[in-house]
Amino acid sequence: MDVIALKNIKKTYATGEAAVAALQGVSLAITQGEFVAIMGPSGSGKSTLLHLLGLLDRPDSGEYILCGKNITHLKDNQLALLRNHLMGFVFQQFHLLPRITSLENAELPLIYAGKRHLKEKAMERITEVGLAKRALHRPNELSGGEQQRVAIARALVNDPLIIFADEPTGNLDTKSQNEIMELITELNKKGKTVIMVTHEEEVAEYAHRIIRMRDGKIISDDKKAGRTKKDAAGDESISMNAILSETQTGAKRAELLDHFRQAFFAIVSHKMRSILSMLGILIGVAAVIAMLALGTGAQASIQKQLSSLGSNLLTIRPGSHRLHGVSLGVGTVTRFTFQDVDAIAKLPGVKLITPSVTDSAQLVYGNKNWNTQVQGTGTNYPAMRDSVPVAGRFFREDEVRSRARVAVIGNTVLKNLFGEANPLNQFIRIKRISFKVIGVLPQKGSAGWRDQDDVVVIPITTAMYRLSGKQYIDSIDVEVADIALMDEVQDNISGLLIKRHRIPANKTEDAFEIRNMTDIKKTLEATTRTMSLLLGAIAAISLLVGGIGIMNIMLVSVTERTREIGLRKAIGARDSDIMGQFLIEAVTMTFAGGVAGVAFGALIAFLISVVAGWTVIISLFSVLLATMFSICVGLIFGLWPARQAARLNPIEALRYE
Ligand code: ADP
Secondary structure: OEEEEEEEEEEEEEEOOEEEEEEEEEEEEEEOOOEEEEEOOOOOOHHHHHHHHOOOOOOOEEEEEEOOEEOOOOOHHHHHHHHHHHEEEEEOOOOOOOOOOHHHHHHHHHHHHOOOOHHHHHHHHHHHOOOHHHOOOOHHHOOHHHHHHHHHHHHHOOOOOEEEEEOOOOOOOHHHHHHHHHHHHHHHHOOOEEEEEOOOHHHHOOOOEEEEEEOOEEEEEEEOOOOOOOOOOOOOOOOHHHHHHHHHHOOOHHHHHHHHHHHHHHHHHOHHHHHHHHHHHHHHHHHHHHHHHHHHHHHHHHHHHHHHOOOOEEEEEEOOOEEOOEEOOOOOOOOEOHHHHHHHHOOOOEEEEEEEEEEEEEEEEOOEEEEEEEEEEOOOHHHHOOOOOOEEOOOOHHHHHOOOOEEEEOHHHHHHHHOOOOOOOOEEEEOOEEEEEEEEOOOOOEEOOEEOOOEEEEEHHHHHHHHHOOOOEOEEEEEEOOHHHHHHHHHHHHHHHHHHOOOOHHHHHHHEEEEEHHHHHHHHHHHHHHHHHHHHHHHHHHHHHHHHHHHHHHHHHHHHOHHHHHHHHHOOOOHHHHHHHHHHHHHHHHHHHHHHHHHHHHHHHHHHHHHOOOOOOOOHHHHHHHHHHHHHHHHHHHHHHHHHHHHOOHHHHHHOO
């Protein structure tokens, strides 16, 4: 049976203006078990013919019948299957992948066949070509002859029907040449069909049939007498349909793992390049993590401070005394009295109320001085401000009535005046007036730039009448019973004050202001949310830049590895295999960069919290987001280079310099 039959094959290369007719109607039949040498002067079309025979290229016209099946119009992927299962290639330049061992080189075709026990099978072949001892060496540690043996082992590993050899000894010395040719002859004796291109007569001597070409045509076809081929046709009948259908379905599962292995090799073998390209993603992801941690932390600490202010709170203050530096005169500013407080307290929906005056004053205890804020207030203060003393007690109603000289101090005051000593029942001087310390307020931390613990709280009456001589109340805090009533209560208070102070309709805006804590909270929350978004956006941009970096590297790597891609295709990788490998490579890099970035970002966030004392919170959400994002970056930016790689024509890729 003819293993190969070509009918009137033509191939023309169009380069620039001139079209080169490399093959001008070649017809040829090759029988199972033959050893054919194709000879002819340079440019006669030998290589073109071999590449067409080896399904590495397609003819312009004519028919190709392989094992009785017309395969002229099969798809690229089907041709890849046939190359993988029926053909083995040995090239003049060996085309071994430089960064993996001989054994790994030899097992490559098995990967694309989706077979298992790769190492064992590849080792058998390596032993067969006499290189068992060198199996774990890389190609650059081997001589030319040894490299070609590895290439032969690779060609044999899938147990092909036909071996194609393109000037297999072109780069070798005479000794190696003879060894390689004996190896090939041996294979032929075992039943493999061998088709070889050579321009050396002594090499061609090994063949049983010599086809000579000139100007794209066969000019002679000599079969040597006396060398009868074996009757191999019978027992080696090939079911083409079985091959074409079998590998469509089977053996896919194993391949993904192998792609990962290939991608891993590629990444590890270009360590520096891989690390540099991961760096972009790493920085991007670290930025996302750190910035989101800062944003979330800021949000949480603002939340905490807001809740320490008490909720459902309204603060009423007189209107501003000055507008653009000009006094608005008497009558525009409302002066609050205790009668106002009593009146507001009677409004429905008002739960608690406390008036207050603030002043700053010099505190003295023993030989220590401290300047702080003195707040005069009522007995509802602890409940409304979530400030029940942690030591001692707050002042009572009778103490307010009697203008008692008692003080409750904040933590900062405590530290500065008393240090570690017990302040309770000690006497401090505020503006030279002696006060007894009766309690210590709980710690609140700082709200922005203001230290909330730098305060001393005294009865409002004492503050007004003994300390500052103020006649009026500075502000009134109101706690509303239910958050739903906030607006209603605010309106009622407003109406009440307008009535009580007879504020003319055109002055109501300036006369007093009522601040709504809930509104302030909402505004602050919205602000921090915007801030987080902004930070996130900046981080996303850096991820994008990182992604473009990856794309760049992948594109460079496609170009750099064009010959590798060509080789992989020649030994049976389908477009999807190449694409898969490159995509997995990109995604693996971005994913690894992402994971490292998460760790690095967490470290930065941690350092910020330690050094600057800011609250940072690393949410699971941000970690997942960043990781997902880095995978997507790999997919998106790896896609184009992967497609470019997959599209390459095997023979052009192989010849790429
Ligand atoms: P040989 O192997 O006998 O030296 P080839 O088959 O390589 O000859 O080439 C046959 C002719 O086709 C030559 O004239 C060569 O210049 C031309 N040729 C081969 N490959 C290409 C190509 N990729 N593009 C353009 N012309 C080509």
